[in-house]
Amino acid sequence: MARVTELLVNGGRRRIDADSxxxxxxxxxxxxxxxxxxxxxxxxxxxxxxxxVDGTATKACITKVGAMAGKRIVTxxxxxxxxxxxxxxxxxxxxxxxxxxYCTPGMILGAVALLGRTPNPSEAEIVSGMNGHICRCGTYPxxxxxxxxxxxxxxxx
Amino acid sequence: MKRRDFFAVLGGGIMVLxxxxxxxxxxxxxxxxxxxxxxxxxxxxxxSTGEVTVYTGKVEVGQNARTSLTQAVVEELHxxxxxxxxxxxxxxxxxxxxxxxxxxxxxxxxxxxxxxxxAAREMLLDLAAQKWSVDRASLTIADGKVSAGGxxxxxxxxxxxxxWTRSIPSSVPLAEATAWKVAGKSLPxxxxxxxxxxxxxxSYDLKxxxxxxxxxxxxxxxxxxxxxxxxxxxxxxxxxxxVHEGNFVAVAAPEPDTTAKALAALKAEWKPVTAxxxxxxxxxxxxxxxxxxxxxxxxxxxxxxxxxxxxxxEPRAAVAEWEGGKVTVWTGSQRPFGVxxxxxxxxxxxxxxxxxxxxxxxxxxxxxxxxxxALEAARIAKAVGxxxxxxxxxxEEMTWAYFRPGGLIEVSGKAAADGAITEWExxxxxxxxSGLQSPYSIPGKKEQFHQTKSPLRQGSYRGLAATANHFxxxxxxxxxxxxxxxxxxxxxxxxxxxxxxxxVILAASDKFGWKARQKTAGRGFxxxxxxxxxxxxxxxxxxxxxxxxxxxxxxxxxxAFECGAVVNPEHLRNQVEGAIVMGLGGAxxxxxxxxxxxxxxxxxxxxxxPRFADVPVIESVLLDRKDLASAGAGETPIVGIAPAIGNAxxxxxxxxxxxxxxxx
Numbered sequence: 001m002a003r004v005t006e007l008l009v010n011g012g013r014r015r016i017d018a019d020s021x022x023x024x025x026x027x028x029x030x031x032x033x034x035x036x037x038x039x040x041x042x043x044x045x046x047x048x049x050x051x052x053v054d055g056t057a058t059k060a061c062i063t064k065v066g067a068m069a070g071k072r073i074v075t076x077x078x079x080x081x082x083x084x085x086x087x088x089x090x091x092x093x094x095x096x097x098x099x100x101x102y103c104t105p106g107m108i109l110g111a112v113a114l115l116g117r118t119p120n121p122s123e124a125e126i127v128s129g130m131n132g133h134i135c136r137c138g139t140y141p142x143x144x145x146x147x148x149x150x151x152x153x154x155x156x157x
Numbered sequence: 158m159k160r161r162d163f164f165a166v167l168g169g170g171i172m173v174l175x176x177x178x179x180x181x182x183x184x185x186x187x188x189x190x191x192x193x194x195x196x197x198x199x200x201x202x203x204x205s206t207g208e209v210t211v212y213t214g215k216v217e218v219g220q221n222a223r224t225s226l227t228q229a230v231v232e233e234l235h236x237x238x239x240x241x242x243x244x245x246x247x248x249x250x251x252x253x254x255x256x257x258x259x260x261x262x263x264x265x266x267x268x269x270x271x272x273x274x275x276a277a278r279e280m281l282l283d284l285a286a287q288k289w290s291v292d293r294a295s296l297t298i299a300d301g302k303v304s305a306g307g308x309x310x311x312x313x314x315x316x317x318x319x320x321w322t323r324s325i326p327s328s329v330p331l332a333e334a335t336a337w338k339v340a341g342k343s344l345p346x347x348x349x350x351x352x353x354x355x356x357x358x359x360s361y362d363l364k365x366x367x368x369x370x371x372x373x374x375x376x377x378x379x380x381x382x383x384x385x386x387x388x389x390x391x392x393x394x395x396x397x398x399x400v401h402e403g404n405f406v407a408v409a410a411p412e413p414d415t416t417a418k419a420l421a422a423l424k425a426e427w428k429p430v431t432a433x434x435x436x437x438x439x440x441x442x443x444x445x446x447x448x449x450x451x452x453x454x455x456x457x458x459x460x461x462x463x464x465x466x467x468x469x470x471e472p473r474a475a476v477a478e479w480e481g482g483k484v485t486v487w488t489g490s491q492r493p494f495g496v497x498x499x500x501x502x503x504x505x506x507x508x509x510x511x512x513x514x515x516x517x518x519x520x521x522x523x524x525x526x527x528x529x530x531a532l533e534a535a536r537i538a539k540a541v542g543x544x545x546x547x548x549x550x551x552x553e554e555m556t557w558a559y560f561r562p563g564g565l566i567e568v569s570g571k572a573a574a575d576g577a578i579t580e581w582e583x584x585x586x587x588x589x590x591s592g593l594q595s596p597y598s599i600p601g602k603k604e605q606f607h608q609t610k611s612p613l614r615q616g617s618y619r620g621l622a623a624t625a626n627h628f629x630x631x632x633x634x635x636x637x638x639x640x641x642x643x644x645x646x647x648x649x650x651x652x653x654x655x656x657x658x659x660x661v662i663l664a665a666s667d668k669f670g671w672k673a674r675q676k677t678a679g680r681g682f683x684x685x686x687x688x689x690x691x692x693x694x695x696x697x698x699x700x701x702x703x704x705x706x707x708x709x710x711x712x713x714x715x716x717a718f719e720c721g722a723v724v725n726p727e728h729l730r731n732q733v734e735g736a737i738v739m740g741l742g743g744a745x746x747x748x749x750x751x752x753x754x755x756x757x758x759x760x761x762x763x764x765x766x767p768r769f770a771d772v773p774v775i776e777s778v779l780l781d782r783k784d785l786a787s788a789g790a791g792e793t794p795i796v797g798i799a800p801a802i803g804n805a806x807x808x809x810x811x812x813x814x815x816x817x818x819x820x821x
Binding site: 030140141 | 354737768772
């Protein structure tokens, strides 16, 4: 089995030793203790495990770590490295766009990616862009509001 | 057992809800545990630098109890929110609590914490008066300090970090709702920052030194028994331990991937069982198995309610660690003390030998009342002699957890020409008794809950059976309105005497523009109202129905909600909106399909839950009754959306759908 020995995560090189067919989610959570990336379903249906891979929202639970060579991965822990919240994180707090918070890291990274490709999305673009994310607490209207608000304040990554 | 009854004024009369009955309904078991502690120190401690630690057995599952209870402390103690630390749901540190169930945190725990904080405030004033030998009336208390003239002392300086054994006086003065400064305001989620940065550790995320990851081998069918097991291939894997105790089989290994491979390497043979019912036959099965016999069906109209799943986004998870005969378990459960009892019973140990700690949890909705993962983790940890983590998969969560009960509900009634309901008979099979009683004034009404057998494991759910009972009642209200050719709003107002019920109906219909609504082809408007767990809800919905496919799109909903004095308006709005979104799923498309002892809808790809694109415009109207005690709000807003949609569909196309979900 091929081994993966290095990942580019949150701006740094992290040493790992993982089978290439393991999921990115497991390596992030179990090997690197980056548990802000959540397990929700394991089948790419809920997007709680969303991370950015070269700026693209990627479901880590259905992504093999072997496909990550040379790619820049950003997890929720890498979004506010200096302790200053990213505008999208702040917008989620301001709009009270969370209840239990379990979907929130994935939602935020999905929103950052959405704003990266569509800096000023319409409500319909937010709905279609975020429709892969599940929030069981039902904060969807607030998430839409938060993304619009972040877009207005330059919520680019 | 001490019975403390509480009362809810309902219509002209008084309904007595026995707390024990509610607990039994919510948890499937009787109340356990001792008396509520009376000393201040059991609830609240002031440290030497003025930090206030508050102890409550309630859990935080997204309903924002951590924030609302902080507001209770700040309001009465006069200390900045940042100085308050809530220790929640740790059975070694917090007073016994029956569980975060039945929307009881706000009506029960919130006043308890307020009284404790108010008693601490009085104690601080006493200490300052003594210290400075001044008249107590000359003191002011604000911002974590007591002051008199030019002198001032921080809470920490006065309290000296002592644990206060003084009893909370029954007559301790509390701030009037009309004078609230922090309660009644939208304090932001106190640990929201930890959620948006990913710093918060849920049970699913926790690690302990030397811990193994475990998986359990479940039978292929509910009730199947193990005939033979070959563990040799699994045990040959490096680091793998196999636990086999009767029907219970588990594997554990240092890396989760090894655990998964070991589970797959187990060779098991199971004795199949014949299932008694499937998701099609279950409604007849309910009636056939009714313990008190079924009512005569003659003139009754049947409605059916599907089983649905909670689908908390964080599946069940636990980490267990044994040390010196005591087990500590971190797990996401709404009943930490209930889980402690389960552990004590399972391992034959005293309750003090089990400690349960519940980190803020990735939601529950009534779906995490027990200790499934905790018991598995503790059992495996005991067998392998190391800390063990047991994270359920989504498939396990959607198969081996419990469901909101399915049900068969039969109803009949009559209305006089003026709209007054003259007859009402309502039989609920298996769904449950919550919200069974009509809030309308109907002489001689007959309402009965019939216990039956259930082919699936079932339990609590947000609002329990109130959703099913409101769906049927409010749908049938429209059927009766039609029978006497009255507008649904007018018909409800004719039969609603309870002022609080009338208020939510009027507030929702006014904001919705009910009277000015314009009928167009393929569009429909529906209204529903209800009462449950001390709060009132009125819901209006507008839908479009595709004339060819029958596909329903909910376009707009208005919800008027009244739960007494509002504790946190923004968080209340969030709960109301969330309940509507969650309720859309059960109303429109959620349904557990099962047969032959298996769940067919055991994954999110096979079980649809509401998503962004399903959400209508949601407008909420909060009726703030500062003259009334605050009631809980996490559940009741969910009960009106299904009947409002069902009634709107009928308005659009004349088809009365008598089942949940409405779309199949």
